[in-house]
Amino acid sequence: MHEMTLLINIAVALVAAFFGGLAARRLALPPIIGYMLAGIAIGPSTPGFVGDLNTISQLAEMGVIFLMFGVGLHFSLGDLWRVRNVAIPGALGQMLLATLLGVALARLWGWSTASGLVLGFSISIASTVVLLRGLMDNGLLNTPHGQAAVGWLVLEDLATVFILIVMPSLAATGAGFDWLNLGATLLKAGLFVLLLMFVGQKLIPWLLLTIAHTKSRELFILATLALALGTALGAAQLFGVSLALGAFMAGILVGRSPLSHQVGADLLPFREAFSVLFFVSIGMLVNPGYLVDNIGSVLVLAVLIMIGKPAITMLMGLIFPWPARTALVVSAGLSQIGEFSFILGQAGMSLNFINRDQYSLILAGALCSITLNPAMFRLILPAERWLQGHPALWRALNRHGTAPPAVEESIADHVVIVGFGQVGRYIVTVLGQMRIPHLVVETDAARVEELARLKVPTLFGDAANSEVLEHAGLNRARTMVVTVPEEAAAEMIVSATRSLAPSLPIIVRAATDHGVQRLADLGAQHIVHPQMEGGLEIVRHTLLQLGFPMREVYRYADAVRRERYDSGRDGVTDHRVLNELIGAVNSxxxxxxxxxxxxxxxxxxxxxxxxxxxxxxxxxxxxxxxxxxxxxxxxxxxxxxxxxxxxxxxxxxxxxxxxxxxxxxxx
Incomplete structure (x- = not known):
């Protein structure tokens, strides 16, 4: 069994993470909470099976690489520049003030200045994963307020990369810097970035296109894996910079390739799997006994994250001319810490700036803040109404006039269309020409931007895997049309819609004959099987061309539809229609x-x-x-x-x- 240690640890970690994530989702919590609790369950501080922390931590490093590669892949200076008035002063000011509060709290607890800096850095940055999920679930991702929050997080991610470069130059003892080491580190990082930008920006896109022309999916996936892992390891071994910086830069360069969307799709399963192992490894480091003994410190840190950081953001809203709702949305989104805080904490542990118990405290703050973050989003509207009840405070915060109403508040008697692919595009076009109100729910950012240019009300989010449908005004809608091609996703959407709006008519496409029955059982009233409908249309033209009477041709097509869409019919009587039709026309x-x-x-x-x-x-x-x-x-x-x-x-x-x-x- 000794030879299977790696396999056993991977299997146990993934199984524990699955049950932990499933339990978290049943409780309407982010799956990250479940993954970390799974890590605690198989960690050395709890009874039962104890995973090999060293083995899982090495696998978790790949999770860090893929996380940072994904950040670089979707990084856009253009997006950041559009919200620069909010993101740049806001992110930098909030990180500075939150870091100072963290240092002050750490000194109050008797920690060293270096430990305080690690704590301050860790609580100053929020989780991109948690933020995006919260914005999607609340229908805010494609609003100006949500875009400002995303730009804010992008700048925080960039700052995290810089902090990871600078941290090794902090003196392990004392409160100063090793300026010579810092200069050497920045020089190496600069050389790495320059080399990658001048050589890699042409080499990497050319390599991906060359591999794509081989028409081998396996080679393309291997090439993308090699780029992500090879660049990260090369940056660490040859230039002495962090794995995170190498992966981030590789993602930026691949993002310039016309194949970037395919790269993102191919790497998604690897990123998700190794990210899960990363969060499990984080949980394994938590010492529950220490947290119980220091529950007061845990609560103070949680209050600093969930109340102190939003308070800083709101105070900055009094200084900078932001809309009040933007300040509220950003405050709710940043009232948590997550994966990048873990990465910074691990870097601090490896440099002996903090010990394992201090790291457990940071992780406990993350668990509390991520768990309560959905509630923070639900407080946005009540907080806005409270501020409006205090005119002087509202005028000081809201210097851009009345904010436009949310999508769900501005539309009624509409058609909800899930998916803006080929089918959804036709429906949107027809409804637009007929001046029928409609709302589109879409997950693809490029399509959402196109819909924005067309001035079509849109919610950016995954209707099958988030609470975005709660913001589609289903109780005021006339009907819903589900056009997504994936049958499993369609079933989840129909089920969620039926629970939110029991009487809303649902039209949905099915991919298989079995799917027709499953969708009907879930509550869809009108189900369309595109392949069957296309086949019937071809049959109709064929029979009419052969001279069969039009009425009888349509009668036969209707018989086939009844048989295929109604699984309770045996079809024998219906198929007899065609035989009668053929016999009649022969004479x-x-x-x-x-x-x-x-x-x-x-x-x-x-x-x-x-x-x-x-x-x-x-x-x-x-x-x-x-x-x-x-x-x-x-x-x-x-x-x-x-x-x-x-x-x-x-x-x-x-x-x-x-x-x-x-x-x-x-x-």
Missing amino acids: IEITWITLSPGNALAGRTLEDAAVRSRTGASVVALQRDRNLIANPNSSTVLMPGDRVGLIGESEQLEAAEKLFTSGGVTL
Whole structure:
């Protein structure tokens, strides 16, 4: 069994994380809480199975690499520049003040200045993962307030990278800097960045395109893994900078490639899996006994994170001309700490700035703040109403006038469309032309930007995996259309919608025959199977081309739909329709004949034309100016250009064609 230590630790860590994450989601908490509690359960400070911390920590390093690579991949100076008036002064000022508060608290507890700096740095930055989840769940991600919060976090991420570079230069004892070492570290980091920017910005996109042309998915995934891990390790071994900086820079360069979206999709499973191991390894470092003995310190730190940081943000709102709602949204989003605080804490432990018990205290603050962060978002509207009840304070905070209403407050009697792919795009276009109010829920950032340009109300979030539907105004909507191609996601969306709005009509696409029944059981009233509908349309054109009567063709198509969409039908009776149709048409034909100009029948009634007595064929329809007259009566007057529908045997129809196309018929 000794040879399977690695496999056993991975399996136990992932299984524990699964049950921990599942329990957290059932309690409406972020899965990160469950992962960390799973780490505590298999850690050395609790009874039962004890995981190999060294083994799991090495695997967790890959989680750090993939996290920072993802940050770099989605980093955009343009996005940051658009919200620079809020993000730049806000992030820098808040980090400085929060760090000073952390240092002051640490000194009050008797910690060293270096330990206080680690504590201050750790509580000054928030979790990007938790922030994005909170903004998505509350329908705020694609609002100006949410974008300001994201830009704020981007700047904090950049500052984290810089702190990780500078930390080794802090004196291990005393409160000063090793300036020579600091200069050497910054020089190495600068050389690494310059080398990567001048060489890598052309080499990496070219390499990815070359690998893509091999048309091998395996090679492409291997190339992206090698870039992320190889660049991070190369940065650490050759330039002495952190793994985080190397991974971050590799992500920025790959983000400039036209294949960046594919890289992000391919690396997502690896990032998620190793990030889970990272959070488990964090939990394994927590000493529950120490936290119980120091519960007062835990509560003080949690208050500093969840109340002190938002208070700093609101005070800065009095200084800078931000909208009040922006300050409130940012305050709620930043009232927590997470993965980057863990990374900084681990770096502090490796440099002997803090010990394991001090790190446990930071982790306890993270657990408390992440757990309560959803409640902080729910306090935004009550806090806004309270501020509005104090006009002087409201005017001081809100110097941009009245904020626009939230999406769910500004729309009613609308159609909710989940997904803006090919199908969703058609629906949006038609509803827009008909001036029917509609709201789109979409997860792709590029599509959300396109919808914003089209001025279509949009919620940015995953309707299958977040609370974003709670902000779609379902109780005031007329119907919901679910266009996502993934059947599992569609089922989750239908289930969530039915619990939020029991009477709302739901139209959803299904990918399989079994999916039709599952979606119906979940409460969808109208289910469309695109492949089947496409097949029926082809069959319809084929049968009409072969001369089958239109009414019977539609009757057959409806029979097939009833059979496929209603699993309770056996289909035997319905399929008999086609056999009857074939048998009937074999003995009788229907054809359309155009009345030629100058024909003697023009201007006369069907009674005068006496078509049946002359030819044996019967007139069953008449088309004029795109209007169809079914079974026209005997007083109907024939006009040049009329298309006359007749049924009869072949000889009878040939005689009728001569009658209607000849110009010299004697009546």
